[in-house]
Amino acid sequence: MVKAHTATYKTSMRLTKTATEKMGGFGISECSFFVADKPFKAFIERYPSNADGELSVALILDRAENVRLTGRDIEGSIVLHAVFTNHNLLVTNLTMRKSFQALGTNWQREEYLVFDRSRDPAPVSLINLINRMTPAKESSDYVKKRIGSWEGYLKIQERGMDIPDIKTAYSNLSFSHDFSRITLKGCQLKDTEWKQLKNLTVRLVGISGDVGTVVKAANRIVEIELQNYIVKQLRKNGLSLDKKEVVFSNFAALSQIRRLRQGFTNLEKGLAVNPNLDRLLFEEKPPVKPLRPLEKLSFHNQLNEFQQRAVSGAMAAEDLYVIQGPPGTGKTTVISEICLQNARKGLRTLVASQSNLAVDNALGRLLANKDIRILRVGRTESIEEEGKKFIEENVGQYWKDHTLEEITAQYDMREKREPELKKELVNNEQATGKLQPVYESLAAAVEEKTKAQDQQQAIQKLLEREQVKLTAFELQKGKAVNESRELAHRLHALEELIDQDSEFMDRKENSAWFQEEQQRIHKRLKLLERALGLPRLEQDLSVKRQDLAVVTERRDQIAEIIEQKNVAVSEMDSIKKIDGLLQVLKEQRVEETPSITYLINRLEANRENMAEWGKLNQYNEQVTAAISYIEKLVVPAGISVVDLKQQALEKTEAYTSAEIDGYLEKLRTLLKSAKHHDPAILQKALTGLYRRQNDLWRRGAKLKAFDVYATESKRAFHDLKKQLCEELGNQQKQYRVWDEKLLEQQEKKQEDMAPLEQRYRQMPNLADLPADLEAAVREQKMELTELQKNKALYEKVQQRITDHQTDRTEKTMALENNDARIAEMNEEIQQVEAAVKGHGQQLLALSEILSSDVERRLEQTAKKLASLSFAKESLKQEMKNLPLLQSVQKKWLDLLAGANEHDLDEIRKMYIKHANVIGTTCVASARKDFIDNYPEFDVVIIDEVSKATPPELLLPMLKGQKIILVGDHHQLPPLLGNDTLEETLHEMIQEDNGFEEKKELEKLLEESLFERLYKNLPAANKTMLAIQYRMHEDIMETIAPFYRLDHDQLQCGIEDSDQDRDHLLESTVVKRHNHLMWLDLPNEEAYFEERMSGGKSLYNAAELQEIRALLIELNNAAEEAKQAGRIPPDQQKSIGVISFYGEQIKRLQRMIDQELRLPHLTVRTGTVDRFQGSERDIIVLSMVRNNQNKQGDIGFAKDYRRLNVALSRAKELLVLVGSSQMFTERAKQSETRNMYKHVLEVVKKKNGLKLLAKSGG
Template identity: 40%
Template sequence: MNVKVSEITRCNLAVGSRFKKNKPKLAEEMTNLLNVSPVVDVHMERLSDGQTNQKRVSLYIETESVEGTPVMECEWIGNGLEVVHFYITKKRLQLGNNRHLQMRMAFDRKGLVSTEMTLSLYRIIQALPIASDRSEYVKKRISSWESYLRVMERNADVERLEIGIRSARLSLDFRKVTFELHKLPNGFDKFYKKSAVKLVETNQSLGNVVQVQMGRRSIDIELTRDLQEKARTGKWRVPANGKLAFDNVAEMAQINRLKDGFKRLENGWAVNPNLEKLLFEKRPTVRKGKVPEDLAFKQNLNDFQRQAVEGAIAAQDLYVIQGPPGTGKTTVISEICYQHAKMGLKTLVASQSNLAVDNALGKLLTDQDIRILRIGRSESIEEEGQRFVEEQVALYWKQQTLLSIQTHVNQFEKEEKILLSSIKDTEATLEKLKAEIAVLETKKIEKNQAKENLNRLQLEMKSSQSSVQELKRKKDQSDFQFNMSQDIFEDAKSRYERLNDQVARYSGTGEFAKLQAKLNDELQVLQKQLAYLQTSTSLHQKRNAHQETTDQLKKASAQQELLERIAKQMPNVKKIPELQALIGNESWARSSEINGILHQMEQLRRNYQASIKAGNHSEMDETLNKAIKYAEQQLIAHQYNMKMLGKKISMMPNVVGVKLEDRYVKKVIDAFRDYAKQMNAFREPLVQADRQKLSAIYEHMMVLKASRNVGFTRSVAQGNEQIKNEILTSFEQLKEIVGQALVKRQQEIVAEIKSLTPKLSALDEEIESYEKTLSDMHETVPNQETLPPMVELENALTDKKSELEQLGTEESYLEGLVQAASVQQGVLQKREYEMTQIQQSMDELEQKLTMEQSKQTNIHEEVVELEEIIRIDIDALLNEVKSNFEKLSPQLTELKRKETFLNVSNDIRLEWQDMLGQSTTYDMDEIKKLYIQYANVIGVTCSISASKDFVTQYPDFDVVIIDEVSKATPPELLLPMLKGKKIILVGDHHQLPPLVGQDTMDEVLEDMTDAKEKADLKSILKESIFERLFNDLPEDSKATLRIQYRMHEHIMETINPFYQENNYGLECGLVDSNKDRDHLLDGKLFKRGQHIIWYDMPNDQGYLEEREQHSRSYYNAAELKQIRELLLDLNQATAQAKKDGRLDETVKKKVGVISFYGEQVKKVDRLLSQELDLPHLHCRTGTVDKFQGMEMDVIILSFVRNHHQKDGNIGFLKDYRRLNVALSRARELLMIVGSADMFTKKAHGEAQKAMFQHVLKVVDKYEGLKQLETNTGRK
């Protein structure tokens, strides 16, 4: 738990009487200790509960007053703690593990602490885990892991051995020394085959044993990196005599550290309190946070890598990353380290091997926020990590700082020139802006003057426009008067001429009589046309009246038939719906009286239904039933005799009157509810009196229920009968009123029919008369269809009569014409004078108008000029220029400040450069201390992370990243995991399980003789920690990297089936595999452009596997011969590529020769060291298991196994993980040497054959199968 409660917790504390009696001195010592301070810091640990299940705790007290740690063992006694034992440990204990709760407590021995605070403390104790239970849980879970330690301990626990040297030989690559010794004791090859070796005379560490040949009494030692370098430069010679000392002290120290890791987990000392749950629970709960919104990646990551980094950053407990071969997991690790360093967090990067740690650290980007420190033995650390070791960090920091200073100094001159140029340009711009401001200020004054002038001109323009409008109005008026006078003049002239013509025409010519006769004829025609139209209109009106009367008669007859049918059916109607259907919506049947009766009957129907429903149930009855049921349950629960009570109730009389009303029943129920609350819902056992009272309440409620049922049923039945009688009475009344209305309506219809019949006959006679009249008029009135409307004819007739009356006699007519002509002559003379006067006035107005319009033109031209000046937004321009000036001014100040700062900072850098150049040993030591103190990315192997010095200096980390998890045993993984608040595991469960020491798991199992121990180890090897966590964790707590950048895509295809989870395999991240992974070599046995080749060995004699005497390992001489040819061809092809300019002269092609069997590797080593000279190749050998994590340009893979046994045993190759590792080491070219028939046809098990069949299919796809011919040919 490791939780700290900062507030003071008060607690009642008593001292047990037995403790005081039996240990009075300890009790007094405890009392004195508590009296020293009213408040003490304690670590509370919960013990297992006592015999009576009381809670028990141990309180570890932090105090400086005693040497050890005071411990109070207490029991919970209801209102606080009671001390039952007290002691002080001899040594001060380390406190604060996950099982402890750190608190500040004040003890009250008078029992005055409040109940609330006491209950709070009790809940705290109850929530604590029982420490011994948790320790036992962890101990049981990690017991299976002890198998690893037993194997390691059995091989490492040997005595120091000293043996004399007979001769020594250094290998050509300066990596190994072969010693011939005076003797090799029995069992040396078993117990000392991997031991550390020292030269006894000088105590110098030489390295580790890598090979033992008991028959030759010789051993091969792999030299330390330091000695390899010294031997290569001639600064160290191989000792030809003296003694060698062999021991496994280092391995034993590592085993002890692993055991200590078990103990720390068992005792709750993991930094992350959830670690034991994360490790052992089937579905562990992991806490998740949020990814920072402003997260910016330092490197160019693909989507899968980004997902992994984001998930790792968001995780709070644990995150798991699966990194298949070549998918850039080291890049992901470096990005995670960078992001956490930016957050101010300290990260531990750990792995089982030094190589993995140094690869991860070497990829970390250079950044001022990242301070890397590599901890471990310098000789074991790879080149990538050497610069970060404690001895080198100060020098590395100094070199990096000097390089940075020099870079800045070199940039100084360029930056100074740029700054001076910027200052000069800015000053020039400011001067230009000042001039622009002066010009704009002048223009602003001009604009203000222009505004005043514009206002004056606008007033003048307005006045002129008014004058023009007035002149135009007068001119228009004069034009109108002139035109009107001219029209009158022309009209008078026309009248005058026409009158003179008429006088001449009608004087004694007989024309007057003709005119009079014409008017009379026209008058007669109009009279006939008007009479025709009047007669036609009357006829149309009579026909419409006839049709309306006919329709009324038909409707009345139909109504009469309907009423007769209703009257006939009325006596048989028995129900309201039948009556409503019969009379329908007839208006005569919807009188207010009938509607009133219908409404009354509907209300009676509703009352009847409501009465029936009420008779069935009521809300108060339901509440009463619930109360009765609850009371009955409580009586039964308290063993009351319900059978006797039921008989008693059945004999009791019903109640009547007020007691049946709802309000009374409610009062009884409320009283029962209050009694139930008073009795705490009857949770406690009832005494006899309470049981009797409860039964009395139950009796009363049961009687009420029965009485209400009886009384209510009777009253409801009576009410329903009354409602039914009322409904029947109303229905008969309704039928009677409807019948009366029906008779009345029948009488009205008969009267209506009698009145319509004579009216229809009269209309027939009138229509016949109008039709005859129209027929007579048809001949005298032509074109009846085109006659104008009657109104027009009437108006025309009136006008024509008036015209005939006005015509009068011939003499009077002529006299009128002469008088009219005289009047028109006077009008002509008057209008002619008026027109002359108007024309003179118009000429004067035209002249004034022209002058005013000319004035307006001049004003408009001036206004346009002034508006152009005003239109320009001088203020905006001025503000913009001033704003630019104000912006540039501080910029100039800033530039000058930068110039000063640049000069000062450059001087400081030069001074700092000088100081670093002259730094003393003391200075460098201080720099080293500061660097180590503030390092935030620490690299270490898993085993070193548990060393005493490391534990003391680095007790915890914010983040622990463990790389290549699958290569580490659970005990090794546990060591760094104990230190992390957050743990990030990176590995691949599709690659090989860990080595135990230098042996593979398969080799370890072969060596084991104890059947049970062997079975235990096999069981824990079935599923690794990483695989279990990866399968069990939720999706947001794990990620898989699926884009690989190592291999050519042809090579990648061979391992893709191993990563087909969720139908999603690996992708090749190389833009162009053929270009990016071009090996540039053309040989006799392979060609450029080929990237995967299988050199197929026949399954025949001469090509089969072999085994040395007393050896469990295999080798294959035919494959060794093929490997020899391939190495020579690769060396020659590399030389040719250099000659042709495809490769640089200094480049050596990196070639790895790997096999599944150590004996084959030994023979390849002998081949390389004693037979072959390959100056253009850099070769490295190893078993597949030991090559995991490495990569080379070219890999030669020797399968070795090839036999005719029926069981088809292929040994180590049956594990798909081993094949996956073997196939995925090559970057550019993979050369397989082995029998295709053996592995694709004869191997035991379909799954095993399928693995190799897929590889062969890929090889065939890219034409890479090379078959060797035998004397018997190919099958």
């Protein structure tokens, strides 16, 4: 489980105050960690990182370290809780872990540590190792979350189990015909207790241990299915009980559930031998390790290719391998072979299954192998008779008896061996003497043949060389002949072409004529094209003249503008006002430069300031006059003018011209009124005048003197004139530049126009030319084109004649050379053919020597001599060792024969210690004694996986480094009582729709653990056993579609099904050739199903009668077969009568027990579910369902897995009894109907359909 250490880590360690105090509390000295003479064995468990992100761990010291640290043996393990701070190990706390808490889990790492007091950082390798570990809590939480989905299985099994033991008396006990069940009557129980009885275990007072399980409790009657050991005991000894008391208990089931829950806990704690078990079980794609290279195995059993593939794959797998075994495909053989291969490799194997019977079947094939030491673990009474010799208390006696038997046989054989040995030695020497001359003669013949072979090889090489040369010459000759033939053909063709071209040349003009005609046409064409261009020339001349006129006109305009600019400059001195200058600026379109704008703005500003100065001066005179007038009026009134001025100056206000005008006007009006003598009014008026005078003086102080403004205006006016003159001069320069450019254009246009005018003057006289010039041009061009074509053709033919004549000369020479080469090759071929013929004659002479088979005869003779020599030495050695072997075996015989109980006990202990194949049930593997004695296995093989729940499978899985699962997900899932898990879940949901695990469990039941693993594992980690050996191929054909979606198709491994699966019966209904039949009942009321009164189960009375008649007929047929000698007199045909419904089975059993006498048949009945894993020569399937209800369906029979089980139980004959119409037409789901239609089609194809007559009405 735990990952083992690979190195010793030396690290510094510091302790906090808390850790030091805790040490003292446990009696540990701090220095004891640093003076140790050897490393500490510790189990490292990673914690989640702390809030600072520091790596946090627990160092759990092995319990053996307690004495070193404390000086005494204390319970539990010392735990150092630590963090890595700045790469230094800091122990923050110290605690004790209880002794019952497991060490070495998969969440821990076993390492060896040495601590010191240095300040050196911890080794990087140690920190990296811990960093790679997953925190234990995360791993545990992951498993707990994933395994929670399996909780529903236990919820189903726990249903109604919290009940105490029920003890009661009974009045009557009766057995079924085959002792598989007992019925108790007269039990005195309460109504609530009757409801609780189903599936409880049963103990009869007077018999130790459980006898069986309650399968039915109703109407004061309890029906109990007995365990196998009780059935065998009753058949052998009967039953005699002094006391009629029974105990119904739930203890076994509750104990089993506790073990299942413990399996969950162990997986959560990481206590699985395979550390990746949780990921293998729960991840969508199981992370299996790659298989080891497949080794060539020596198989003990006779295996087919699929079985060999399964065994080889299972042996090569590292952790998980899955084997799907359809019915009859030899799963047990494969399991036994894997166990044997494991034993040869020294591996210990656990073989587990859901039932004891399956375990014993799986181990059954291993009993006789000397390499296998089987140990069967479990309750003795539950183990089959075949496996009991391998339980712990019996293995000593078994080994002693088996070994004694073997040695006795060998000892008796060796006592008679000495005279036989002497005789064999004499015979050996005689045979050697006869063979030796033969050997020498054959050796000489082989030597002669060897020489002949050397000669043959030498001649053969020469022959091959000459043949290669001959082939090469013939190829060259053939090629040369073909070339000559081809050359002659081409020469003939060339002669014909030269004659044709010469005839053509004779009909045509010569090259000079073509040249003259071409020049004439070119001259005429040039004249016409020139005349044709006259209108365009005139148009071009007109455009050029217009362009020249535009340029000339533009130059004239520019000259006029330049003159205007000169006039403006000359008149500039006569302008005296700013408006005149602005007029020039506008008329001459002078660009207003920043300097011009500045000067204009200066002139405008001076003019405004001069106007402001004049206006202020005018207002000042008016206000001053008013002040003088009013001062004269207020002085007599005793008003201080000085004070008024002072008051006016204290408050500064601004006044507009309009306000001053309005104020003076109001003052004039006031002075004219009667109030002009009122001192207060006069005082107010004078104050207003002072304020306005003060405002005028203040504004006037901001202005310069009038003369200053006048002087500045003159200077700015003069500067503006100067600027305008400069700008006008610049404009003149620009216009002159433009004029120069226009002059260049003018001259260029005149130059361009000159050639056109020259061409115009040279134009021919139109009167000498055709009226339609364009037509004349086209005509001349066509004539020229035609002339050129003829000339080109003439030149082409001329060149072709030259080329052909050259080619003719070359080919004539080549033909002559080729004919000479052919003659040479004919001579060489004749020489090589003569050499080949000579070599062939030499080989023919050697063939007689070489055809002899002397090597094989020499080898056989040598082998016989070697065998005789080896046999002689073996016989001598055996003769020599015979007394010693007899002595040793005699001693063994005496020891074994005289073995006492102590010896047997020692043998038992030794056997148990070295047992390499352990067999037990899944649940029993979780018993405490089993866990203690067998904590882990190299390989765990679980058989019939499909019949076990995941919690049951988990228990043995926890023990295996490698797990091999064997099952078939196309057969029925686990049963609880008589019902499948799906049916039990359906019943629970009906009782409690709030069942918590409903959705999760329904999801799990859609796809079992085995099915999910089989689908998702890589192809290398799984195999389907595709060859079945149970059924006749006709029967197999009915179940073949269930396996058609898998990787391989189901095949029949029986070479001759008709012979090997001949049921040997002949009757009115059943014939020898019949192996698959359907007794088809009508879908009519007389044949309908019925429901038992007060119950849910169904039965079909019509089918019961048909089966009754069929069994009687089969019994009579078996009797007839015995009389005819086809069946041994003491043999009985094994027949299984099965059905989908328990009530039908109950009535069938009652009918067989009470109404029928079938001495030639062994009949076993059971539901299809209970018959899984069993087989019989003949199976009769009662299908029960038959109705015409619109809402009706076929119930349990719609599950394809149940039908698969039902169809695959028979070896020789399968008979279905029921209404084909009901199952192929009235079933609700189309998949179900198609499933039964396939069965019906196969039955029809095999001529097995028997239609029963319909009722008369």
